[in-house]
Amino acid sequence: MTPVVGRKATGLVAATFTPLTPEGEINLSEIRPYIDYLLEQQGVKSIFVNGTTGEGMSLTVEERKLLAEEWCHKGKNKLEQVIVHVGCMSLKDSQELARHAAEIGADGIAVISPSFFKPATADALRMFLQEVAAAAPAVPFYYYHIPAVTGVNLRSRDVLEGIEKQIPSFQGLKFSGSDLMDFGQCVSYSPSHWSLLYGIDEQLLGGLAMGANGAVGSTYNYLGSSVNRLMSAFHKGDLPNARTLQFQVQDILCYAIKMGFDLAVNKQLMSEVSGLALGPPRLPLLPCPQPKAHSIAQRLQQILGEQ
Numbered sequence: 001m002t003p004v005v006g007r008k009a010t011g012l013v014a015a016t017f018t019p020l021t022p023e024g025e026i027n028l029s030e031i032r033p034y035i036d037y038l039l040e041q042q043g044v045k046s047i048f049v050n051g052t053t054g055e056g057m058s059l060t061v062e063e064r065k066l067l068a069e070e071w072c073h074k075g076k077n078k079l080e081q082v083i084v085h086v087g088c089m090s091l092k093d094s095q096e097l098a099r100h101a102a103e104i105g106a107d108g109i110a111v112i113s114p115s116f117f118k119p120a121t122a123d124a125l126r127m128f129l130q131e132v133a134a135a136a137p138a139v140p141f142y143y144y145h146i147p148a149v150t151g152v153n154l155r156s157r158d159v160l161e162g163i164e165k166q167i168p169s170f171q172g173l174k175f176s177g178s179d180l181m182d183f184g185q186c187v188s189y190s191p192s193h194w195s196l197l198y199g200i201d202e203q204l205l206g207g208l209a210m211g212a213n214g215a216v217g218s219t220y221n222y223l224g225s226s227v228n229r230l231m232s233a234f235h236k237g238d239l240p241n242a243r244t245l246q247f248q249v250q251d252i253l254c255y256a257i258k259m260g261f262d263l264a265v266n267k268q269l270m271s272e273v274s275g276l277a278l279g280p281p282r283l284p285l286l287p288c289p290q291p292k293a294h295s296i297a298q299r300l301q302q303i304l305g306e307q
Protein backbone atom coordinates (compact mmCIF):
# COMPACT_ATOMS: atom_id res chain seq x y z
CA MET A 1 0.00 0.00 0.00
CA THR A 2 1.34 3.51 -0.83
CA PRO A 3 2.12 5.48 2.33
CA VAL A 4 -0.05 8.54 3.03
CA VAL A 5 2.24 11.52 3.48
CA GLY A 6 0.42 14.43 5.10
CA ARG A 7 1.68 17.95 5.67
CA LYS A 8 4.20 17.81 8.46
CA ALA A 9 2.84 19.39 11.66
CA THR A 10 5.33 21.89 13.09
CA GLY A 11 5.28 24.77 15.56
CA LEU A 12 2.72 25.15 18.30
CA VAL A 13 -0.49 23.17 18.40
CA ALA A 14 -3.06 24.23 21.02
CA ALA A 15 -4.78 21.33 22.76
CA THR A 16 -8.19 22.99 22.91
CA PHE A 17 -10.58 23.11 25.84
CA THR A 18 -14.14 22.07 25.09
CA PRO A 19 -16.57 24.96 25.51
CA LEU A 20 -19.58 23.93 27.63
CA THR A 21 -22.68 25.90 28.56
CA PRO A 22 -23.24 26.64 32.26
CA GLU A 23 -25.62 23.66 32.15
CA GLY A 24 -22.82 21.38 30.93
CA GLU A 25 -23.85 20.97 27.26
CA ILE A 26 -21.33 21.44 24.46
CA ASN A 27 -21.29 25.05 23.29
CA LEU A 28 -20.48 25.15 19.60
CA SER A 29 -21.07 28.90 19.32
CA GLU A 30 -17.83 29.61 21.18
CA ILE A 31 -15.65 27.78 18.65
CA ARG A 32 -15.40 30.48 15.98
CA PRO A 33 -14.26 33.19 18.47
CA TYR A 34 -11.92 30.63 20.08
CA ILE A 35 -10.19 30.01 16.73
CA ASP A 36 -9.92 33.75 16.08
CA TYR A 37 -8.44 34.27 19.54
CA LEU A 38 -5.75 31.62 18.96
CA LEU A 39 -4.81 33.05 15.58
CA GLU A 40 -4.99 36.75 16.41
CA GLN A 41 -3.90 36.94 20.04
CA GLN A 42 -1.58 33.93 20.38
CA GLY A 43 -0.24 33.32 16.86
CA VAL A 44 -1.20 29.64 17.20
CA LYS A 45 -2.21 28.15 13.86
CA SER A 46 -2.91 24.50 14.60
CA ILE A 47 -5.15 22.72 17.08
CA PHE A 48 -5.58 19.31 18.68
CA VAL A 49 -9.22 18.71 19.59
CA ASN A 50 -11.09 16.30 21.88
CA GLY A 51 -7.85 15.28 23.63
CA THR A 52 -7.02 15.36 27.32
CA THR A 53 -7.47 19.12 27.62
CA GLY A 54 -10.71 18.85 25.64
CA GLU A 55 -12.05 16.23 28.07
CA GLY A 56 -12.51 13.91 25.09
CA MET A 57 -12.92 10.85 27.28
CA SER A 58 -15.79 12.50 29.18
CA LEU A 59 -17.75 13.26 25.99
CA THR A 60 -20.13 11.01 24.08
CA VAL A 61 -19.23 9.83 20.59
CA GLU A 62 -22.00 12.06 19.22
CA GLU A 63 -20.69 15.12 21.08
CA ARG A 64 -17.17 14.41 19.85
CA LYS A 65 -18.43 14.27 16.27
CA LEU A 66 -20.30 17.57 16.59
CA LEU A 67 -17.26 19.26 18.13
CA ALA A 68 -14.78 17.86 15.60
CA GLU A 69 -17.05 18.98 12.77
CA GLU A 70 -17.36 22.51 14.15
CA TRP A 71 -13.61 22.87 14.76
CA CYS A 72 -12.86 21.60 11.23
CA HIS A 73 -15.50 23.73 9.52
CA LYS A 74 -14.77 26.94 11.40
CA GLY A 75 -11.01 26.37 11.09
CA LYS A 76 -11.11 25.74 7.34
CA ASN A 77 -8.92 28.19 5.39
CA LYS A 78 -7.85 29.75 8.69
CA LEU A 79 -5.96 27.11 10.63
CA GLU A 80 -2.99 25.17 9.29
CA GLN A 81 -3.97 21.86 10.86
CA VAL A 82 -6.86 20.42 12.84
CA ILE A 83 -5.85 17.11 14.42
CA VAL A 84 -8.76 15.21 15.95
CA HIS A 85 -8.20 12.83 18.82
CA VAL A 86 -10.36 9.75 18.19
CA GLY A 87 -9.11 7.38 20.89
CA CYS A 88 -11.74 5.64 23.04
CA MET A 89 -11.88 2.64 25.33
CA SER A 90 -13.79 0.81 22.61
CA LEU A 91 -12.10 0.00 19.32
CA LYS A 92 -15.46 0.32 17.53
CA ASP A 93 -16.08 3.83 18.88
CA SER A 94 -12.56 4.85 17.84
CA GLN A 95 -13.13 3.50 14.34
CA GLU A 96 -16.43 5.35 14.08
CA LEU A 97 -14.74 8.60 15.09
CA ALA A 98 -11.84 7.96 12.70
CA ARG A 99 -14.26 7.45 9.79
CA HIS A 100 -16.10 10.60 10.78
CA ALA A 101 -12.84 12.60 10.98
CA ALA A 102 -12.07 11.51 7.41
CA GLU A 103 -15.54 12.64 6.24
CA ILE A 104 -15.18 16.10 7.77
CA GLY A 105 -11.70 16.69 6.33
CA ALA A 106 -9.56 16.54 9.48
CA ASP A 107 -5.85 17.04 8.77
CA GLY A 108 -4.89 14.22 11.09
CA ILE A 109 -6.19 11.82 13.70
CA ALA A 110 -4.52 10.79 16.93
CA VAL A 111 -5.16 7.83 19.19
CA ILE A 112 -4.36 7.37 22.87
CA SER A 113 -3.93 3.90 24.36
CA PRO A 114 -7.02 2.36 25.93
CA SER A 115 -6.50 2.60 29.67
CA PHE A 116 -9.20 0.53 31.39
CA PHE A 117 -8.12 -2.74 29.82
CA LYS A 118 -4.52 -1.84 29.06
CA PRO A 119 -2.51 -3.37 26.21
CA ALA A 120 -0.04 -5.86 27.66
CA THR A 121 2.63 -5.26 25.04
CA ALA A 122 3.70 -2.71 22.43
CA ASP A 123 2.57 -5.22 19.77
CA ALA A 124 -0.94 -5.33 21.24
CA LEU A 125 -1.12 -1.54 21.32
CA ARG A 126 0.15 -1.30 17.73
CA MET A 127 -2.55 -3.77 16.64
CA PHE A 128 -5.21 -1.56 18.27
CA LEU A 129 -3.80 1.53 16.55
CA GLN A 130 -3.67 -0.31 13.23
CA GLU A 131 -7.35 -1.23 13.42
CA VAL A 132 -8.33 2.37 14.12
CA ALA A 133 -6.06 3.78 11.39
CA ALA A 134 -7.51 1.29 8.87
CA ALA A 135 -10.94 2.89 9.34
CA ALA A 136 -9.55 6.16 7.88
CA PRO A 137 -6.63 5.02 5.73
CA ALA A 138 -6.18 8.36 3.92
CA VAL A 139 -5.90 10.47 7.08
CA PRO A 140 -2.44 11.09 8.61
CA PHE A 141 -2.25 9.15 11.85
CA TYR A 142 -0.52 10.02 15.15
CA TYR A 143 0.09 7.86 18.19
CA TYR A 144 -0.62 9.80 21.41
CA HIS A 145 1.57 8.79 24.36
CA ILE A 146 0.50 10.19 27.76
CA PRO A 147 1.52 7.65 30.40
CA ALA A 148 0.74 9.79 33.46
CA VAL A 149 -2.91 9.83 32.43
CA THR A 150 -3.36 6.38 30.85
CA GLY A 151 -1.10 4.43 33.19
CA VAL A 152 0.23 2.72 30.04
CA ASN A 153 3.99 2.87 30.41
CA LEU A 154 5.02 1.07 27.23
CA ARG A 155 8.00 2.80 25.65
CA SER A 156 6.94 4.81 22.61
CA ARG A 157 10.03 3.66 20.77
CA ASP A 158 8.75 0.08 21.04
CA VAL A 159 5.32 1.12 19.79
CA LEU A 160 6.94 2.79 16.74
CA GLU A 161 8.90 -0.33 15.79
CA GLY A 162 7.89 -1.19 12.21
CA ILE A 163 4.70 0.84 12.58
CA GLU A 164 4.65 2.15 8.99
CA LYS A 165 4.31 -1.40 7.70
CA GLN A 166 1.15 -1.82 9.75
CA ILE A 167 -0.08 1.76 9.41
CA PRO A 168 0.86 3.26 6.01
CA SER A 169 -0.80 6.54 7.07
CA PHE A 170 1.47 6.87 10.12
CA GLN A 171 2.56 10.50 10.44
CA GLY A 172 4.03 10.92 13.88
CA LEU A 173 3.91 10.95 17.61
CA LYS A 174 2.41 13.21 20.24
CA PHE A 175 4.68 12.53 23.19
CA SER A 176 3.28 13.79 26.50
CA GLY A 177 5.80 11.99 28.66
CA SER A 178 8.82 13.10 30.64
CA ASP A 179 11.19 10.28 29.55
CA LEU A 180 13.46 12.22 27.23
CA MET A 181 15.52 9.12 26.48
CA ASP A 182 12.45 7.39 25.05
CA PHE A 183 11.55 10.58 23.14
CA GLY A 184 15.11 10.87 21.79
CA GLN A 185 15.01 7.25 20.67
CA CYS A 186 11.77 7.97 18.80
CA VAL A 187 13.35 11.01 17.12
CA SER A 188 16.42 9.07 16.03
CA TYR A 189 14.22 6.26 14.65
CA SER A 190 11.88 8.58 12.70
CA PRO A 191 11.95 9.14 8.94
CA SER A 192 12.03 12.81 8.01
CA HIS A 193 8.34 13.02 7.03
CA TRP A 194 7.13 12.13 10.53
CA SER A 195 6.29 14.84 13.00
CA LEU A 196 7.42 14.45 16.60
CA LEU A 197 5.35 16.71 18.82
CA TYR A 198 6.32 17.25 22.44
CA GLY A 199 3.57 17.55 25.05
CA ILE A 200 4.92 18.70 28.41
CA ASP A 201 4.80 22.46 28.11
CA GLU A 202 6.96 23.22 31.17
CA GLN A 203 9.91 21.34 29.67
CA LEU A 204 9.43 22.02 25.97
CA LEU A 205 13.00 23.25 25.63
CA GLY A 206 14.24 19.78 26.57
CA GLY A 207 11.96 18.30 23.91
CA LEU A 208 13.23 20.78 21.30
CA ALA A 209 16.84 19.98 22.16
CA MET A 210 16.02 16.32 21.63
CA GLY A 211 14.61 17.08 18.16
CA ALA A 212 10.88 17.81 18.53
CA ASN A 213 9.34 19.30 15.38
CA GLY A 214 6.66 21.06 17.36
CA ALA A 215 4.59 20.96 20.50
CA VAL A 216 1.03 20.18 21.52
CA GLY A 217 -0.18 21.52 24.83
CA SER A 218 -2.87 23.15 26.90
CA THR A 219 -0.93 26.26 27.88
CA TYR A 220 -0.40 27.31 24.26
CA ASN A 221 -4.05 28.41 24.40
CA TYR A 222 -3.00 31.38 26.53
CA LEU A 223 0.82 31.38 26.43
CA GLY A 224 1.17 30.74 22.69
CA SER A 225 2.59 34.11 21.87
CA SER A 226 5.31 33.82 24.48
CA VAL A 227 6.14 30.20 23.61
CA ASN A 228 6.30 31.11 19.91
CA ARG A 229 9.12 33.47 20.92
CA LEU A 230 10.76 30.62 22.84
CA MET A 231 10.65 28.42 19.73
CA SER A 232 12.10 31.18 17.52
CA ALA A 233 14.88 31.85 20.03
CA PHE A 234 15.71 28.14 20.11
CA HIS A 235 15.76 27.87 16.31
CA LYS A 236 18.03 30.95 16.10
CA GLY A 237 20.40 29.32 18.58
CA ASP A 238 19.64 31.93 21.26
CA LEU A 239 19.52 29.53 24.20
CA PRO A 240 19.71 32.14 26.99
CA ASN A 241 16.56 33.83 25.68
CA ALA A 242 14.82 30.50 25.07
CA ARG A 243 15.63 29.49 28.66
CA THR A 244 14.33 32.77 30.07
CA LEU A 245 11.03 32.23 28.25
CA GLN A 246 10.85 28.59 29.40
CA PHE A 247 11.49 29.68 32.99
CA GLN A 248 8.57 32.10 32.74
CA VAL A 249 6.26 29.25 31.74
CA GLN A 250 7.62 27.24 34.67
CA ASP A 251 7.14 30.15 37.09
CA ILE A 252 3.51 30.51 36.00
CA LEU A 253 2.86 26.79 36.34
CA CYS A 254 4.67 26.57 39.71
CA TYR A 255 2.39 29.30 41.03
CA ALA A 256 -0.66 27.52 39.57
CA ILE A 257 0.43 24.17 41.04
CA LYS A 258 0.76 25.76 44.49
CA MET A 259 -2.83 27.01 44.07
CA GLY A 260 -3.99 23.49 43.06
CA PHE A 261 -3.65 23.20 39.29
CA ASP A 262 -5.81 20.73 37.40
CA LEU A 263 -7.76 20.69 34.16
CA ALA A 264 -10.68 22.58 35.71
CA VAL A 265 -8.36 25.35 36.90
CA ASN A 266 -6.61 25.36 33.54
CA LYS A 267 -9.92 25.77 31.70
CA GLN A 268 -11.08 28.60 33.96
CA LEU A 269 -7.67 30.24 33.57
CA MET A 270 -8.13 30.21 29.79
CA SER A 271 -11.57 31.83 30.21
CA GLU A 272 -10.00 34.51 32.45
CA VAL A 273 -7.11 35.27 30.10
CA SER A 274 -9.02 35.10 26.81
CA GLY A 275 -12.44 36.37 27.82
CA LEU A 276 -14.01 33.36 26.08
CA ALA A 277 -16.95 31.70 27.85
CA LEU A 278 -15.63 28.16 28.09
CA GLY A 279 -17.93 27.14 30.93
CA PRO A 280 -17.32 24.54 33.61
CA PRO A 281 -15.58 21.19 33.18
CA ARG A 282 -17.68 18.03 33.13
CA LEU A 283 -18.01 15.83 36.19
CA PRO A 284 -16.12 14.15 37.76
CA LEU A 285 -14.00 17.32 37.44
CA LEU A 286 -15.21 20.04 39.76
CA PRO A 287 -15.48 23.66 38.65
CA CYS A 288 -12.66 25.97 39.65
CA PRO A 289 -13.62 28.91 41.90
CA GLN A 290 -13.28 32.07 39.80
CA PRO A 291 -11.02 33.93 42.31
CA LYS A 292 -8.45 31.14 42.09
CA ALA A 293 -8.19 31.39 38.30
CA HIS A 294 -8.22 35.17 38.56
CA SER A 295 -5.25 35.11 40.93
CA ILE A 296 -3.28 32.80 38.57
CA ALA A 297 -4.17 35.02 35.61
CA GLN A 298 -2.85 38.06 37.49
CA ARG A 299 0.41 36.28 38.30
CA LEU A 300 0.69 35.23 34.65
CA GLN A 301 0.31 38.83 33.46
CA GLN A 302 2.86 39.95 36.05
CA ILE A 303 5.43 37.30 35.00
CA LEU A 304 4.96 37.98 31.29
CA GLY A 305 5.19 41.71 31.97
CA GLU A 306 8.53 41.17 33.68
CA GLN A 307 10.36 40.14 30.48
Ligand SMILES: CC(=O)N[C@@H]([C@@H](O)[C@H](O)[C@H](O)CO)[C@@H](O)CC(=O)C(=O)O
Pocket: 015, 016, 048, 051, 052, 053, 054, 148, 149, 176, 199, 200, 201, 202, 216, 217, 218, 219, 253
Ligand atom coordinates in the same frame (compact mmCIF):
# COMPACT_ATOMS: atom_id res chain seq x y z
C1 LIG B 1 -1.59 15.89 31.33
C2 LIG B 1 -1.88 17.02 30.41
O1 LIG B 1 -2.97 17.54 30.42
N1 LIG B 1 -0.92 17.40 29.58
C3 LIG B 1 -1.07 18.49 28.64
C4 LIG B 1 0.00 19.53 28.87
O2 LIG B 1 -0.18 20.56 27.96
C5 LIG B 1 -0.11 20.08 30.29
O3 LIG B 1 -1.40 20.61 30.50
C6 LIG B 1 0.93 21.15 30.53
O4 LIG B 1 2.20 20.64 30.27
C7 LIG B 1 0.84 21.69 31.96
O5 LIG B 1 1.26 20.72 32.87
C8 LIG B 1 -0.99 17.97 27.21
O6 LIG B 1 0.08 17.10 27.05
C9 LIG B 1 -2.30 17.27 26.91
C10 LIG B 1 -2.69 17.41 25.53
O7 LIG B 1 -1.95 17.76 24.68
C11 LIG B 1 -4.10 17.10 25.20
O8 LIG B 1 -4.95 17.84 25.60
O9 LIG B 1 -4.36 16.09 24.57
